[in-house]
Amino acid sequence: MPELPEVEAVRRALQPVMQDARFTSVMTRRADLRFPFPDRFAARLEGQMVTRLERRGKHLIARLSSGDVLLMHLGMSGSFRVDPPLDDRSADTSGDRAADGRHDHVIFRMSSGVTITFNDPRRFGSMDLISGEQLSRHATLGGLGPEPLDDAFDAAVLARACAGKKTSLKATLSDQRVVAGLGNIYVCEALHRARLSPKRRAWTMATRAGAPRDAARRLAAAIKHVLNEAIARSLAWQQGATAVAADAASFPNRFRVYDREGARCLRKGCDGRIRRIVQSGRSTFYCPVCQR
């Protein structure tokens, strides 16, 4: 389930092979992912150079020399695979890669000779091609909240976003309009690190007498911490893998609460056990002892 850290790791892996390279050929192997590919998708990409590969929340944004913008989303199961030019490949390519080509939906051949393949079993991912003009008033991207790793995102910003919100902290942090890029896993992790209950009402983070409460400070810091840590881990893992992986949950033992129902809380001095509840139809993992 790629969230911000995994998408950022994918961006960094793709950047050297995509940026400043042209699309030599583009092949889609079905008519849609989450929604249909736009008209003339391949034709509009071919011959264009990627001038920048950016990330916003969980979205990948490739700016093209034509002025168009290629928007990519990994959904829940999307990943990219980078294959070197044919004559550079070793004879034995069996083994390490997710060899199932059944879900290879898009194949980019770049002017550098590399092939970039988008694989997505569940097809919750998407690709869209829009003009730069459309990008500036894109409903979803335009509505995204701040980037949590930017300096501009701090306790005061978070507190302001929480002001007046009657919903839970879990639902609030999962809302991409509040802060961009968090998903189920890192919301759980950040709340645990900040010692805040996922059930707590969001408005309790709001400023008091103009200053952010301690809880808001802890939460903003915890969000940054868990994301930075996860990015480092994703990058480290990538080094040893052929696939540009995007499945956070496939890393064993990397979470302190997520998917640890019934296990001991890992906070030093806490003897709680991790509980699983359902909020907005999704699993929440937390420690009822140290998270208040």
Place this chain on the structure above:
DNA sequence: CATGCCCCCTGCACGC
């Protein structure tokens, strides 16, 4: 507007 819920889809962990 805010909020909650359903749905899309497939792989996988279960239970029998």
Place this chain on the structure above:
DNA sequence: TGCGTGCAGGGGGCAT
């Protein structure tokens, strides 16, 4: 061993 069932979740859309 094989089959059925239910669950996982990002985000868009819709009902309340």
